[in-house]
Amino acid sequence: xxxxxxxxxxxxxxxxxxxxxxxxxxxxxxxxxxxxxxxxxxxxxxxxxxxxxxxxxxxxxxxxxxxxxxxxxxxxxxxxxxxxxxxxxxxxxxxxxxxxxxxxxxxxxxxxxxxxxxxxxxxxxxxxxxxxxxxxxxxxxxxxxxxxxxxxxxxxxxxxxxxxxxxxxxxxxxxxxxxxxxxxxxxxxxxxxxxxxxxxxxxxxxxxxxxxxxxxxxxxxxxxxxxxxxxxxxxxxxxxxxxxxxxxxxxxxxxxxxxxxxxxxxxxxxxxxxxxxxxxxxxxxxxxxxxxxxxxxxxxxxxxxxxxxxxxxxxxxxxxxxxxxxxxxxxxxxxxxxxxxxxxxxxxxxxxxxxxxxxxxxxxxxxxxxxxxxxxxxxxxxxxxxxxxxxxxxxxxxxxxxxxxxxxxxxxxxxxxxxxxxxxxxxxxxxxxxxxxxxxxxxxxxxxxxxxxxxxxxxxxxxxxxxxxxxxxxxxxxxxxxxxxxxxxxxxxxxxx
Numbered sequence: 001x002x003x004x005x006x007x008x009x010x011x012x013x014x015x016x017x018x019x020x021x022x023x024x025x026x027x028x029x030x031x032x033x034x035x036x037x038x039x040x041x042x043x044x045x046x047x048x049x050x051x052x053x054x055x056x057x058x059x060x061x062x063x064x065x066x067x068x069x070x071x072x073x074x075x076x077x078x079x080x081x082x083x084x085x086x087x088x089x090x091x092x093x094x095x096x097x098x099x100x101x102x103x104x105x106x107x108x109x110x111x112x113x114x115x116x117x118x119x120x121x122x123x124x125x126x127x128x129x130x131x132x133x134x135x136x137x138x139x140x141x142x143x144x145x146x147x148x149x150x151x152x153x154x155x156x157x158x159x160x161x162x163x164x165x166x167x168x169x170x171x172x173x174x175x176x177x178x179x180x181x182x183x184x185x186x187x188x189x190x191x192x193x194x195x196x197x198x199x200x201x202x203x204x205x206x207x208x209x210x211x212x213x214x215x216x217x218x219x220x221x222x223x224x225x226x227x228x229x230x231x232x233x234x235x236x237x238x239x240x241x242x243x244x245x246x247x248x249x250x251x252x253x254x255x256x257x258x259x260x261x262x263x264x265x266x267x268x269x270x271x272x273x274x275x276x277x278x279x280x281x282x283x284x285x286x287x288x289x290x291x292x293x294x295x296x297x298x299x300x301x302x303x304x305x306x307x308x309x310x311x312x313x314x315x316x317x318x319x320x321x322x323x324x325x326x327x328x329x330x331x332x333x334x335x336x337x338x339x340x341x342x343x344x345x346x347x348x349x350x351x352x353x354x355x356x357x358x359x360x361x362x363x364x365x366x367x368x369x370x371x372x373x374x375x376x377x378x379x380x381x382x383x384x385x386x387x388x389x390x391x392x393x394x395x396x397x398x399x400x401x402x403x404x405x406x407x408x409x410x411x412x413x414x415x416x417x418x419x420x421x422x423x424x425x426x427x428x429x430x431x432x433x434x435x436x437x438x439x440x441x442x443x444x445x446x447x448x449x450x451x452x453x454x455x456x457x458x459x460x461x462x463x464x465x466x467x468x469x470x471x472x473x474x475x476x477x478x479x480x481x482x483x484x485x486x487x488x489x490x491x492x493x494x495x496x497x
Contacts, residue, residue, distance in 0.1 A: 008349070011490050018046050019267055020277075032180035037208065038303075042222055042269070045178065047213055050274035054174040059215045060292045065111050074104045083149040083198075088100070088248055090201040090240075099150075101168070105154060110195050110292060117291065151198050155295065158189040177298060178276060181210060184216045186371060187299045194289040202231060202244035202286040207299035209279040213271045216293025220269045220277060223284035227265040230258045231284055248286065258399040281305070375456040383449045387456065390440045394467045438468070438477035446488035 020042035027036060036043050049055050060063040082099050083089050156166035157175065166189050175189065189205055194216075204225070211220070223231060231244040245254075246259045253260050271277055279285055281302050284286065289295075308316070442450060457465040473481070 003243065017041070020222065020269060022046065023048075027180050027496075029180050029182040036180075036231050036278070037280075039280075040302075042267075042280065042283060043181075043278040044271075045276040045278070046267055047274045048178050048276050049214065052176060052214075052274075054176075054296065055214045055274055057174055058294050059112065060114055060294070061215075063115065064215060064294075065107050068171075069104055069107045071174075072103050072168060073170075074102070076103045076167060077102045078152060078155050080106065080149045080155075081153045083133065083151070087149060087196070087198045088201065089151055089153070089198060090243070098399050101150070106150065106193075106195070109150075110193075111439070113195050114292060130205070149198075150195060151199075152191060152193040155191040156188060158186060159192055160185075175296060178210070178212075181300075183299060184298070184300045187301060188264040190297050190299070192289075192293075192295045192297065194293050195292070196291050198289050199248060200287045200289075201248060202246070202284050203240075203242050204282050204284045205242065205279070205299070206281055206305075208281050208302050210276055210298045211271070211279060212271055212276045212296050212298070214294045215273050215294060216295075217273075217290040218271045218293055218295060219292040220271060220279075221286045222267045222269065223262070223265055223278070225284070227262070227284065230262050232259065232264055244284065284474055297364050375452070375459055378458060379452055382448060383445060383453050386441050386445050390438070390457075390468060391461065391464050393437055393441070394472055397467070397472055414453050436474045436476040438473055439480045442484065443480055447484045448491060450484050451488050451492075 018041055021036075022044045024046050026045055026048045056062075059068050067479075077100050079098050080091055080101050082097050155168050156162075157168045157171050159166055171191060172189065177184070177186075202221075202223070232246050234241050234243050234245050246256050246262070251259050251262075254408070270275055376384070376387075445453065454465070457468075
């Protein structure tokens with residue numbers, strides 16, 4: 001028997017505060033609403049559905065398939081997902097299609113599969129259950145092999161957001177929501193059933209979700225919304241925007257290099273019959289279902305989404321973007337320290353560094369202005385070194401352009417160049433600071449020293465400063481420079497400002 005420790009893997013890089021707590025007994029609705037749901041962290045509830053009507057009546061190993069056949073009836077059609085990619089169900093339309101099948105056909109297929117499983121485990125018990133059920137012409141949409149790829153996914157039992165009739169509404173009579181969801185206004189209740197082992201692709205939902213396993217076993221891998229950079233979500237304006245673009249079976253790390261860290265930021269939960277998992281809105285999850293697994297889920301809107309008024313969207317978006325940017329820049333500035341040799345790593349060779357030094361000395365020596373010389377001489381050696389590096393960076397860039405080292409796209413090659421650039425960007429797994437040489441140079445410079453250096457450039461090398469700002473400065477460097485200006489203001493008198 002698997003223990004809790006054996007059954008569940010938690011990635012080492014996952015923040016301890018985001019790991020799903022385990023409950024051996026269900027909390028009250030007040031406790032759930034006050035201390036579990038608002039945290040927006042998953043939670044596991046062991047055995048909360050044991051002995052419930054649905055769990056007892058639907059179990060395939062104890063006559064559940066016959067019960068469901070009789071309960072739903074022979075004439076009810078349901079919409080099933082048929083995968084074009086084996087037993088993996090991806091969200092995009094090229095990987096699956098929706099097909100309408102009689103519920104009874106799917107149940108007979110499950111009974112046949114159960115018979116085969118029983119015969120395989122104990123041949124002496126082969127009593128004919130495993131024989132393929134016959135169905136009339138037009139009632140079998142797929143071959144036996146294809147039926148392994150069918151999945152009853154999100155078949156409605158209740159849907160308050162649609163006026164369409166729910167296919168399996170009759171099953172609501174067997175369902176009683178867990179005590180801690182008492183009083184919730186559900187958007188929908190859905191039925192999920194796999195005939196054989198299957199996998200769903202990594203995705204998130206726009207509702208709070210309680211996934212309840214009634215029979216069988218599901219293995220759920222979870223990622224916090226903050227792990228999005230490692231999951232490469234699909235574009236928000238396209239198809240399946242709530243799905244990850246990374247293949248489960250064969251991830252392409254050349255296109256998605258950060259995906260190799262996915263496992264480190266994940267947590268895996270195993271749910272057996274009677275268990276439930278709270279998945280907050282926005283949390284990515286990927287689900288593996290064993291043979292003949294049946295589950296239901298409850299979806300409801302979070303308080304945040306219920307109370308967020310549309311006229312406030314632009315404001316909240318700006319606040320969130322600001323907070324995300326601040327978080328990223330804090331990571332860069334707090335985790336980066338540079339030695340003297342590291343600050344030279346942006347140059348391609350010692351010849352370039354030597355050539356830049358010569359250019360710097362020529363300009364410096366040719367200037368006869370006492371004021372300009374005084375500005376340069378007042379700089380600390382480390383600041384003077386940073387000035388030299390910036391000048392070399394600008395001069396090398398100008399020289400490269402003059403020598404046509406940078407190829408330009410012709411009109412007919414624009415699409416090819418853009419495609420190559422996108423692939424290059426996606427494959428670049430280095431930190432933003434390593435890619436922005438200006439940021440690397442100015443980050444170690446004290447704010448007031450940076451002010452002196454920039455003033456020296458204004459009076460002594462104005463064209464170089466112009467080239468730096470207009471042609472070299474990137475987003476990361478610009479953000480660090482802005483922060484340095486803020487620090488200058490904090491340390492300066494109004495007159496100095």
